[in-house]
Amino acid sequence: MIQVLVNGVFLGCLFAVVAVGLTLVYGVMEVPNFAHAGVIVLAAYATWSASAAGLPFALAALVGIACGAAVSVLTEVVAYRWIIDNPAAAPAVALGLMLILQNTALRLFGGEGRSMDTPYDQVLVEFGGVSLSGVKVALVVLAVLALTALHLILSRTSLGRAMRAVAQDRGAAAMLGIPMRRQYTLAFLIAGLLAGIAAVAYAPTFQVSPYMADEVLLSAFVVVVVGGLGSVWGAVAGGLVLGVVEGLGSAYLSSAYQSAFGFLLLVLILVLKPGGLRGATGRRVA
Amino acid sequence: MLTVDNLTVAFGPTVAVRGVSLHAEAGAVTGVLGANGAGKTSTLLGIHNQAPRRGGRITLAGVDVTGHDTGALVAAGIALCPQNRRLFPNMSIEDNLLLGAYGHPRKVRRARLARAYDRFGWLRDRGAEAAGRLSGGQQQAVAIARALMSEPKLVLLDEPSSGLSPVAVDEVAAILADIAHDGTAVVLVEQNVRLVRHLCDTAYVLAHGKVAASGPVTALLRDSAVSDAYLGTVH
Ligand SMILES: Nc1ncnc2c1ncn2[C@@H]1O[C@H](COP(=O)(O)OP(=O)(O)O)[C@@H](O)[C@H]1O
């Protein structure tokens, strides 16, 4: 039971890191960023390639994270920026970008999965009768560090304050002379860094493949909706809840339907609380 | 301080402002009156480059700032206090104020925050409170304080009295008189004729996107044709 819960927390951290990137972009730009999955894929391949080329894992991971940030910002600069006044086009553009990024990976690296080795593959952490692989411990640590850093940026810096303002009322922020484009780029930069971290953290537990992030993306969208669109803390809380629910569901019911338990939760919560768990007035990034 | 020359603003096929010209002096409150839909908000947004300007020139203190983006206009000294206040209700009062000085170094932001607390003493101990918790009048004061955080030469205010109690309106009036007294140019868009009469020497009356009448407030409001036709008020 405890083992299952711990695994759920592991999944939850992964969902939270991915969902926070989605919710940040949604909060600032109102884009459902499906391309986030493609960013994760390319970041994972970049890490894998750098590692295969002989770089030490830590450096390879940095290469991957930087690649995630670069690809994410690129999607904003070449695509999303141009449809900001046409929100109805956003889902189609996002889906198209996701396919482009995944096909880029397919083209460059082929379809078969690659396994990513890390220095902590073989480490097994025993903790009160619960055993955790080093990979999972690393993911939880990375997630906590990344989300704490993000919290500090949003709450303590001028850019973070502006980002929260843009998410809450874009028009009002613009009237204060806050440059919108810089905020959009920054949101995608942060989301890309988080996607890179997610890729580096979880690729070793599965495989690197063009479609490795599909299910995570779906779960993360569930989390974003459950947590309240644009709410960072909602995404963190929602991520943990969903991780535990999916963990329990797959352990005691059927692992083939792991993601289905998430959707069940989504429908249930939306029926009970249409605005999501943090469904307060208006959007927020905080 | 501000000269608007032949401003035209259009939202697609809807022409909201049709060749408006107006002038606002430093140290005075200039009124802009008009019924709902007359084009008052669009005029302010056109000046601030927040609405599509189709023609016209904006000059601030002799410098042509036509076409500058809003960030540059704020930096040049034009602050806008928007209709419905538009505070960030879930953010703290202090965050709201600091956003008014976005882009300035931390030291400058802090110094201006201290000055805002000097002007609005009652805010000093409430900086951490969510702005949305304040009463309407208090929120309007914060919205004005936020606009002042950019240390503007010119403040554009869009119906600051709307939805406020008579007491709160008097407080807003006192704040605006104070700002003008400091030498700042103030453009006050209002439907509250009493407030304009109290604060302004000069006013413009907009109707259907055009200046229908302008001049000294006393003469303007004495003219019952203007009052009846454009202001919908009975004197
Ligand atoms: N964003 C917009 N899109 C389309 N039409 C608008 C927009 N904003 C204002 N208008 C139109 O412009 C005209 C003037 O509106 P506005 O400037 O808000 O008037 P006022 O502030 O005097 O009430 C109105 O007919 C209004 O419907």
Ligand SMILES: [Mg+2]
């Ligand atoms: Mg208006």
